[in-house]
Amino acid sequence: MDHVIHTELILRQHPLPLALDHRALGLCIEACMECEQACTSCADACLGEGRPDELVKCIRLCQDCADISDITARIASRQTAGDERLLRELLHACALACKLCGEECLKHSGLDHCRACAEACERCQQACTRLIAAASA
Amino acid sequence: MDHVIHTELILRQHPLPLALDHRALGLCIEACMECEQACTSCADACLGEGRPDELVKCIRLCQDCADISDITARIASRQTAGDERLLRELLHACALACKLCGEECLKHSGLDHCRACAEACERCQQACTRLIAAASA
């Protein structure tokens, strides 16, 4: 993916050495960004479906997941003088948000936006989990 | 504080019953909002001090803490169809961000904005910890 390479490249331009693997970090940031976008779109599309009662939980979890994946991408993008414990806690919270949101979206996989959102959530959950493993190594 | 009461009031106007204590929730949201503002101001004031080298860690942790306390306030403000585990994970991450940021700010307590920020962080950490306890009860 063109974009992931771009994120990884900008991470490599940082003046300080990076404790984490650039590739895993770049992929995680990218997956978080994609997840924020998919969740924002999905919450909004659910709202427009004209049957929001059954989609209330989906809308709520998409909103939470968008908010968490946004700041996970931000904080993971910062490499200067941070604290790795904080990134790890946040990655755990983000992975949980993705899991909950993805599972709920899968219940409405007849809706294209819910299926696409479930896939973005799964990619993000995996990328967070891999970065947690890389950060603990 | 006038403002906390306002947040608590708007929480009480929600159509669904709330699992959590309205007062603890309102205080936590309010403390997160205050913390986001104090951290944003402190990061910016540190940047303007003309000796950013010794304040680099403070700026970084203030940025992270502002981002996390912002979405903790948002997600805690939502009462419809959410998942309590997610709120709990996020409250833990927010309390950690406040602890790290507050400790760093205390090292520069000769700077008024750092001292004020450390106090806001401490209030937010305590409010998050109390809400975790209330949510687990």
Next chain:
Amino acid sequence: MDHVIHTELILRQHPLPLALDHRALGLCIEACMECEQACTSCADACLGEGRPDELVKCIRLCQDCADISDITARIASRQTAGDERLLRELLHACALACKLCGEECLKHSGLDHCRACAEACERCQQACTRLIAAASA
């Protein structure tokens, strides 16, 4: 309001002189924070009302208004090396978001959270407008 004074105080602790009036700036930041919280709560409460069809527009505008008032508070909180044109453009966008959201909420003023949100939007719109005037003076 206790809180506004706190925001104004932390603004006064900044090392650089401020082009804008501290009081107008502090009030605007505070009003934006209150507006973000009220809009987040109102969107969520509308979602829980069990009749979201008539509240779809309200939910949508509350989400937009929460997002804009959040970053208006952030950017207005920064005093170091910024650009006043940008703050002014953002204040205009925030005032418009508040106007649109507040007008929509007033249509459902039978709902307590919508009435409270309309009031928060109006206060925020006025505070933004006053700060624009102060910035242009």
Next chain:
Amino acid sequence: MDHVIHTELILRQHPLPLALDHRALGLCIEACMECEQACTSCADACLGEGRPDELVKCIRLCQDCADISDITARIASRQTAGDERLLRELLHACALACKLCGEECLKHSGLDHCRACAEACERCQQACTRLIAAASA
């Protein structure tokens, strides 16, 4: 770019007809996301350069631009019951933030992250300007 197509696809899955051109909208959202990431990375890399005094303005404008491009992507992603005037005002503010930030970054184009950030800002400014034109057509 793989990613733009993904954003455009998820926009097409929305249940309601879209007033705007899907392609211009998808490209703008994607450019805003890339810009938020580049600005977040650049602000942080500048902070780590060990000579932050000359980079203070760059850090500040990158932070503002990251905040604005984030919510521009969010609000542009929503297609349900919104207000086009608000999107337009926000696109103008985002284009201005990109212009100011990109111009400042170009002053330090000897730094790879500043050059990359300037490019991301320019792409985002162009995408916002194109979407304004499309929205006014």
